[in-house]
Amino acid sequence: MEVIVSSPRFSFSSWVFPDGSPVREVLTRFLQQQGLSSSADFYVHSNGRLSELEDPLQAGAVYHLEPRLCGGKGGFGSMLRALGAQIEKTTNREACRDLSGRRLRDVNHEKEMAEWLKKQTEREAEKEQKRLDRLQRKLAEPRHQFTDPDYQKQSHELQERLEDSVMKGLQASSSTQVRADEGSAAKRPSGEKSEQPLRKKQKKAAFWTGLDEMMSSEEDEEDDEESPSSSLGASAVMMKPRRRVEQSSSSSDCSSSSTDQTSRKQGTSREPQGTKSQQVDLSSLSCVSQLEALGLARLKQELMSRGLKCGGTLSERAARLFSVRALRPEDVPAALLAKKKK
Structure with missing residues (x-):
């Protein structure tokens, strides 16, 4: 009988086999022609089905010889399932629309607003309750009560002692001041008592004439003259009244000159005021x-x-x-x- 064989190179050939020959004969002849030895590298299928090597050949049938592909053990499906589990599925459907054409976002917002308005009264009541609780805590009396009679007694005694000590200190300070004033008054000579107000008057009337500097320099000279040896003490004591008399005369002269100057300035200042009060006659x-x-x-x-x-x-x-x-x-x-x- 005659069968048609299709090789892996898409070449068709017509082969004749005796009746009742198995499909193995087709594979054996093909291997002999190609010079191959292993029949496990090819398989035969006919009419879209895999043909067993022991099946008998059918006259006029077409047998296709296909090489086997070296593959793994599989597991591709499990890989796909694992990959699908890793992909995060979104749960945000607010951008979608419902059957009426409205956005789910708007619908959800309306529901949330309605719930918020329902709970508004509860929130206000809770806020008012918190405010009342705060007021009660502020108005409540302190729980801490300090009742120690010994401590209170000691505090009262300390206050009394403090007042007594302050009064004694004030009395002592006033008595020492009075004694110091009496001692200084007794030590002052009569000439200095009469001289101090005179100096104050001289300083007040001197203004800017430089009399203060003169008096201070003369006082320094007097102090310097008092410091040398005791041999010049008597002569210095005799010269002091003369200098004081000269100072009083010079101060009186300076005061009189200063008063004259001030009177002249006032007179000159008054004269322009009198002239300023009169306007110029422009017609003249x-x-x-x-x-x-x-x-x-x-x-x-x-x-x-x-x-x-x-x-x-x-x-x-x-x-x-x-x-x-x-x-x-x-x-x-x-x-x-x-x-x-x-």
Whole structure:
């Protein structure tokens, strides 16, 4: 009988075998032609099914010879299952829509808001209860009670002792001050007592004339003269009254001169005040140079008394004052008037 054999190289050939030959004969002839020895590297299938080597050949059938592939022991399915278990499945479905077309996020928010409003009264009641509890804790009396009679007795005694000691200290300090004053008054000579107020008066009347420095230098000289040896003690004692008399005379002269100077200054200061109070008669002036002769300060005073601007140089002030010579106060241009203070 004749069968068609398809080799792994997609070549078809027609082979003739005796009737009743098994499928093994096809594989054996193919191995002989290719020069191969192992029949375990190929398998035969016909009509889409695997043919056993002991099955009989069918006349006119097509037998395909396929090489076997070297594979592992499998386990690919278990690998897929393990990989699927590792993939995190999301549980956030808020971006999805329900059957009515609304976002699940909006629906969930509405539910949460309704629940929150239901619990609003409970939250307010709980807040008020906490506030009342705080007030009660603040108003409650302290539980700690200190009742120790010995301690209280000692504290009272210490307070009394403190008051007594303070009073005794004040009395002692006042008595020592009185004794010190009496001793200093007894030690002071009569000349120094009469001399101290005179010096104070001299210092008050001296102002800036430098009399204080003179007196302090003379006092230093007196101290220096008292310090040398005892041989000069008697002469120094005799010279002191003379110097004091000279100091008193010089101080009186200085005080009189200072009073004269102050009176002169007051007189000179009063004279310009009398002149400043009188305004310049502008109608008697014929040119600006006459106003310039008054000076900057006098021109400023005249301008301010008339409510005009008082700034600028000497010539500007004189020209501004001369421009309003024949004008009434209401006719003065607004550009010349000074700004009123707010």
